[in-house]
Amino acid sequence: MKTRITELLGIEYPIIQGGMAWVAEYHLAAAVSEAGGLGLIGAASAPPEIVREQIREAKKLTDKPIGVNVMLLNPNAEEVAKVIVEEGIKVVTTGAGNPGKFMELWKSAGVKVIPVVASVAMAKMMERAGADAIIAEGTEAGGHIGSITTMVLLPQIVDAVSIPVVGAGGVADERGFAAAMMLGADAVQMGTIFITAKESIVHSNYKQKVITAKDIDSEVTGRSTGHPVRSLRNKMTREYLKLEEEGASFEELEYLTLGSLRKAVVDGDVINGTIMAGQIAGLVKEEKSCEEIIHGIISRAEKLLKM
Known part of the structure; x- marks a missing residue:
């Protein structure tokens, strides 16, 4: 399935794993990338050397592209930004702020910068700042959220910018994937369903809370x-x-x-x-491998999108 995002990031399928703090570590990121999506390591508030270690461990498990999610409120954000360049990471997603001050550093190193936004105004601002793509995240998502639903936000951002847009918030199966693509997305980002992935190191109590939600x-x-x-x-x-x-x-x-x-x-x-966890947790019913999650969604979505 070729889209502007698969071409931009060099991945097989237009699926990005959310950069969830404590959840998105190297086992999960590597497994998602191995399955053809883009796995992300969530830097969250981790010290730069921990992020470096996570990147190196992920690279031992896969030679496919992986990315890092940078929480810009992290007091270590500047050091983490440098580690990303030093370790040869080529994709960064950002949250909780404006990545403008790191743009020159990242762009000169060939890093693709994809900010998470919750409004049209922020999407336009990020495009002007040099972002390569945008993640439009609706209020259905887990973790830190905006106030607009994915179905309303996504098409408005698609219309407002010329760079590729990733739909996020409330996607956990082929129907959500197909809906996002029909609304103009070039890919989807999913978090909640990957919490329960077999390769996820999240405690089984947490996984069961999601599965039974x-x-x-x-x-x-x-x-x-x-x-x-x-x-x-x-x-x-x-x-x-x-x-x-x-x-x-x-x-x-x-x-x-x-x-x-x-x-x-x-x-x-x-x-x-x-x-x-996102509102879509009620749709997540079992633990599956990242390969089963991604390949299942893509194969079923292709049939829906051909209808």
Whole structure:
């Protein structure tokens, strides 16, 4: 399946794995790339040397393209940006800010820069800044989100920019993939379904919470702080929403979630940890390999798109 994104990134299928903090490490990234998509290592707030190690370990498992997701709020972002160039990474996705200050460094090294955006205005700004493509992420997605749905946001961004657009948020099967392509996307980005992949090192408790989730089981916390996050509901989200309702300070809310994603992903504490996942979790019913996920979606989507 050839699109502008497969040509740009040198990948076989127009599927990108989300750069999820703690989840998107080298085992998963390498498995997605080996299966023909683009695997991403989520740098999150990791120190630069950890990111370097993750890149090197991924390269031992695959010789296909892999990328790194850079969280621009990370105090180590500048050092991580340099590590990406030094380690020969050719694709970067960015979130939580404007990658403008790293554009010259990355572009001169031949790195393709693909920012995640949640509005048309941001998409236009990123195109002007020199982005090679855009990820249009709807509010259905897990983790940090905007306010516009994928179905509404994606076609408006496609119409607003001339560079390739990747649809993200609410995609976990061939129907979502086909819908995104019909709305003008050149690829999709998926996160939630890869949490449950066999190659994912996420704790089995976390995977089971995603697999058993129903359509109404996600919750958005942090609206009062201007940093909304979508997770599966549990004791932690209930406490957080109660504190928000009572007008708790930003510091109090931050303290509640300190280290909570690691608690869920690594320790399997799905009661007090943060179980980031998208609204599409209710559609994810079993653990599959990355190859089964990607090849299954592509083969079935091709039939839908020919109808």
